[in-house]
Amino acid sequence: MSMNQETLLAGRKVSKKPNWFKFDVRAYTMIGALLAIWVLFSLLHERFLTPTNLSNLFLQMSVTSILAIGMVLVIVAGQIDLSIGSLVGLTGGIAAILNVWYEWNTIPVIIATLLIGAAIGFIQGWIIAYRAVPAFIVTLGGMLMFRGILFGTTGSVTIAPLSPSMKSIGQSYTGDIIGWIFGILALAAAGYFILRKRAARAKVGFEVEPLAVSLVRMAVIGVLVIGFVYLMNSYKGIPVPFVMVIVLALVFTFISRNTVFGRQVYAIGGNPEAARLSGINIKRRILLVFVLCNTLAAVAALVLTARLNAATMSSGQNYELDAIAACVIGGTSLMGGTGTIVGAVIGALVMASLDNGMSLMNLESFWQYIVKGGILVLAVYVDIYTRQKKKT
Known part of the structure; x- marks a missing residue:
């Protein structure tokens, strides 16, 4: 096998399929710690x-x-x-x-x-x-x-x-209607930035994450935003x-x-x-x-x-x-x-x-x-x- 062939094979072995759900240890640890704190205090006190x-x-x-x-x-x-x-x-x-x-x-x-x-x-x-x-x-x-x-x-x-x-x-506090408007704007902004990032990467020739992954990201953000607005509106609205x-x-x-x-x-x-x-x-x-x-x-x-x-x-x-x-x-x-x-x-x-x-x-x-x-x-x-x- 020639040197060029070995280099080509080595390059193929090193190149990996991109991981679109990158694991940021600090970010996930922080979010996990926050969820653990909330679960702990909810078990210790019913009002939390x-x-x-x-x-x-x-x-x-x-x-x-x-x-x-x-x-x-x-x-x-x-x-x-x-x-x-x-x-x-x-x-x-x-x-x-x-x-x-x-x-x-x-x-x-x-x-x-x-x-x-x-x-x-x-x-x-x-x-x-x-x-x-x-x-x-x-x-x-x-x-x-x-x-x-x-x-x-x-x-x-x-x-x-x-x-x-x-x-x-x-x-x-914001009223119920303003709260939902705020939530819709947040969803629209999140969707815009995710799709804008896809378009920017495609424009310069970079590999773009699958559309399904982008939709999953938007769905997760949507669930969090809707849940937050609903929860706040059930009291007085968003502070x-x-x-x-x-x-x-x-x-x-x-x-x-x-x-x-x-x-x-x-x-x-x-x-x-x-x-x-x-x-x-x-x-x-x-x-x-x-x-x-x-x-x-x-x-x-x-x-x-x-x-x-x-x-x-x-x-x-x-x-x-x-x-x-x-x-x-x-x-x-x-x-x-x-x-x-x-x-x-x-x-x-x-x-x-x-x-x-x-x-x-x-x-x-x-x-x-x-x-x-x-x-x-x-x-x-x-x-x-x-x-x-x-x-x-």
Whole structure:
């Protein structure tokens, strides 16, 4: 047998039929853990899987999810932000002051709060990117300063109650009809992106998955969406904060996957030196990452303040740790360069499910810290283990 024939046979042996149902260990492990948590708490407490409790669960996870969406970009870029919890407290306090003390209408309050969040993100990002001060130090200082400014600005008093329109940001629900419209739009979007991906692969000559596989994917998504909308409508409807989470997750997923900016952020976190040599403006990208993260912290502040109908001195305390934990549990690597928005949202759902379930069982609060801390350490261990395994 000639050398060319041997090479051809070897190539045939190596080439495998594509596996259209790729097994992502981290993703399936995370989803499996979430299902296991839900099954466990449903067996331990009959109220866990009721529409009322699940609606509260999705409402509770909204703030952490919004923070985690912004934190993913920061961590993927190889940075960290320890200030977002205190920033939630500060911007929420400013929103309440404007709405309660100065009687501003809801729209101006929202605009002012978002602008303040973006401005703080610009300042922190500029110091980190253009003055080369480590993000850990800058955001740690911000965490302390923002909390102190909150105490000084509000006089350490709770500011309440908010106006009805302001309060509706965190406490309102979609009606049944709007819920079903939202579900139909979600199904249409899922079908569009699946078929668009097929068409894009076929256009460039790549192998396309069988149509039956695509239909199965759409069917699974359809069952999940219809079941979710039906469940939420059986209580009060879909919580508006959770709708905001879905919209933000879709927008930032598109940004991270389908834009030059998103690809460059992943490149910076994966290999900063290679990113620099390829002509990426690293400083500008890091600056923009912190602007986006802190703007989302202001969005989370509006939701939290509206849900509580008050701005308190403890608002946002330790939320930065919950956001980081949600990202890591969702598959974001603290080494940078790896992570997804969807994974972070599922990680936030895992965290909220643990809090909700243990609260229903009337467990002492220290158990929540122990369990969440243990899961965080386990998630980081799995990340490091899988990275080492890939190298070998």
